[in-house]
Amino acid sequence: MSEGMGLSKIKRMNFKARKRRAAALAKKAGVDSLLVTHLPDVRYLSGFTGSNAALMLAGGKSVLFTDGRYTAQAKTEAMGTRVVIANKPAVTAACEWMVEAGVKRSGFDAIHTTVAALESMRKAVPAKLRRSLFVAVEPLVEGLRQVKDEDEIAKVRAAAKLGCQLFDGMLEYLRPGLTEMEVAATLEHRARLAGAEAMSFETIVASGERSALPHGRASSQKLPKRGFVTLDFGVVLDGYMSDMTRTVHLGKAQPEERDVYDAVLEAQEAAVQAVVPGVTAGEVDEAARSVLRKVELDPWFTHSTGHGVGLEIHEGPRLAAKQTQRLEPGMVVTIEPGVYMPGRFGLRIEDMVLVTAAAREVLTPSVKAWVEL
C-alpha cells in the first residue's frame, strides 16, 4: 500500500476491478448488461451487505437498488456505486431503470433467480421487451469469486486463524461426559467472544459411534471415555468464512482406529500436496482417494474431497472425481477426506488451502498428528 492511500481507496479500487471483470464476462456471454441479485455477489461487487438489493452493471456504470432501511448503510458501504433507494422491490426498480437506460439484453443468473422472480421481472418491463431483455447466463460473478484478491485473502486468512485458535482451545476442554451440545455451545460462545459475526454453518460435533455420520449435528450424546470426536466448524469474520475439521481420540485407541486415522491423514496430506496451480480439481480428489484405495478404505470415503470457501461456505471450485477445472493462484479450497464406518466409527481431517503462484499455503495449521486426550 503506497503512502497516503487510505484503506477506502484500496477497497474502492478492488470493487472497481471486480465490476470491470464482471462486465467483461457479461460482454463475452453476449449481453450488454448484467443484473446481479444473489446477495453474496452484490456484496462482492459493491461492498453492500444489506438484505435487499439488486445491482446493475451496464455501459461501464454500476447502480445499486435497495430500500429506505439502508439509505445510510448503502452510501457508506457501496463506495463507487450509484445508490438508488426504491419504494418498490429492488429488482423491480432495477428492471424499470434498464428500460429507461435503453438496455437491450441483460444477463441474469439462472441458478439464483426463481421462476416467480423472472415472471415479476418480465412484468416490470413493456410487453415488447419481455422475451428479449432477460437472458439466462451462467453464474458469472460466482465464477469470479473463486479467485480471491488480496483483500479477500486477508479476510479468509483471519477467519481461518480464528478457527485454529478456537480449535486449539478446545483441546484443553474436551473430556468424556460433556455432551456434544455442550461442546458446540462452548465453541460457539468462545467464537462470539473472539469477535465472530456468526458460525459459517451448524457446528458438527460427532463422537463415538456418531463419528461415523459425515454431518452429525451436535446431539445430546455424551462424549465417550474411549472413542473419536470429530469437530467440524467455521467462523464468519467481515463476511468471509472459515471451515476446518479435526478428529481427536478420547482414551486409548484400538489399533484399527489408529490405522484408519493414519490412512485418512496420509490421504489428506497427499491431497494438500497435490494442490498447485494448473492441477485439475479431479486430480486433487484422486490424490486423496488413491491413498485410501490402496488400503481398501475408499468405499467408506463417501463424499468429495473439498470445495471453495469465501463469502459462502460452499463455493467453486468443486474438488470431486473427474472434475476438469484447473486450480489457479488465489483460490481457497478445503481438503477434507474422511472415512465413515456405519455403526462403528469415522473421522475426517480438513484444512483450508490457498493456491499460490509457487504452490500452496495451508491456512489452518492446527495439529493434525494423532491426538489422544
Place this chain on the structure above:
Amino acid sequence: MSEGMGLSKIKRMNFKARKRRAAALAKKAGVDSLLVTHLPDVRYLSGFTGSNAALMLAGGKSVLFTDGRYTAQAKTEAMGTRVVIANKPAVTAACEWMVEAGVKRSGFDAIHTTVAALESMRKAVPAKLRRSLFVAVEPLVEGLRQVKDEDEIAKVRAAAKLGCQLFDGMLEYLRPGLTEMEVAATLEHRARLAGAEAMSFETIVASGERSALPHGRASSQKLPKRGFVTLDFGVVLDGYMSDMTRTVHLGKAQPEERDVYDAVLEAQEAAVQAVVPGVTAGEVDEAARSVLRKVELDPWFTHSTGHGVGLEIHEGPRLAAKQTQRLEPGMVVTIEPGVYMPGRFGLRIEDMVLVTAAAREVLTPSVKAWVEL
C-alpha cells in the same frame, strides 16, 4: 390421545392429513400431482429433515426421493411415505418417476424453483412433455403451513417457552459495560445448553443509539450506563422456531424515552387484542399503527406489524397495512411494532400469538411492563 396409540401413530396420521390437504389444493389448482422441493415443505408433509429431497404427491401416493447419505434417516423420519434412494439429483429422479407413472400435469412452486432448476426438470423428461408437464402454482404447501396442527402448536409453544426462559435469565445478567456481542454470545450459549438446535436468526442486540436500528446485529459496542437495550432472538426446537423481542432500559430514563416506550407497548397490546379469528391481517396492523398515529409516532414505525412463524422464521400470514387475508385458529403470528428515531433511540416489543377458536393465546408471557435495570 387414546390409549395404546403411540406417538408414531399420531405423527403418521398428521402427515397423512397434511398430504391429503396438499393433494386437494393441487387438484383445485388444476394439476394431477405436486412436486415439492422446498425443504420446509418436504419436512412438513413427510417428516424428512435431510438436506436433499424431492417429494411427489400423485394419485393418492407420496414418494420421497433422496440420496444414499439418508437411507436410514429417510426411512425412520418419513413414516407413511415411500422412500426412493437415487444416485442422481432428487428432483431429476422425481421427474423420471413422473414420466413412468404417467403424470400429465405436475404443479411446482414457482417461488422456490429457480430458472435453472426448471430447465433441468424439463431436460429430465421426454421432449413432448417438456411444455405441458410442469405447471407453476402458488406456494400451496406454504399456504397450508400457516395453520398449525396440534403437534406443531406443541412444538412452537415449547420453543416460545424456552425463549421466554432465556430472556428472563438475561434480566439478571444485563449491565452497562458488557458488549452487545457478549450479550448475544451468552444468550446463545445458554440456548444451546438448554437444548436449542440453533437460533432462529442472527441474534439482535441493539443498545444506546444503536437501538434506533430495527435490525442491529450485535456489535462490539458496550451497553451504555443509560439507554435502551433491545433483544430480538429466537430458538429452534425440533425444527420449530420462536421469535420474541423485549426492550429494557439501563439506568434512569428521560421522560421522552418512557413516553415512547409506553406508546409502543400500548400499540403492541392493542394489536395483540385485535387478534381474533376472522380479523384481517391489515386490521391487526392498523390496530398497532393507529395507537402510534395518535401520538404522532407512526412515521417512525417503519416496518410491518408481524408475520407467521413455524418451520421458517418468516412465513405467512403477513401482518401489514391493507393485507386482506383473514386470521384463522391455529395460525401463529408475531406482533412486533417498534419506533426508531435515527441518531437517538428506538425500541420494539414482540410477542408470538396463537390464534384460537375463542380469540388468542400469547405464547411469550415474559414481562413487557417498563423495566429499568
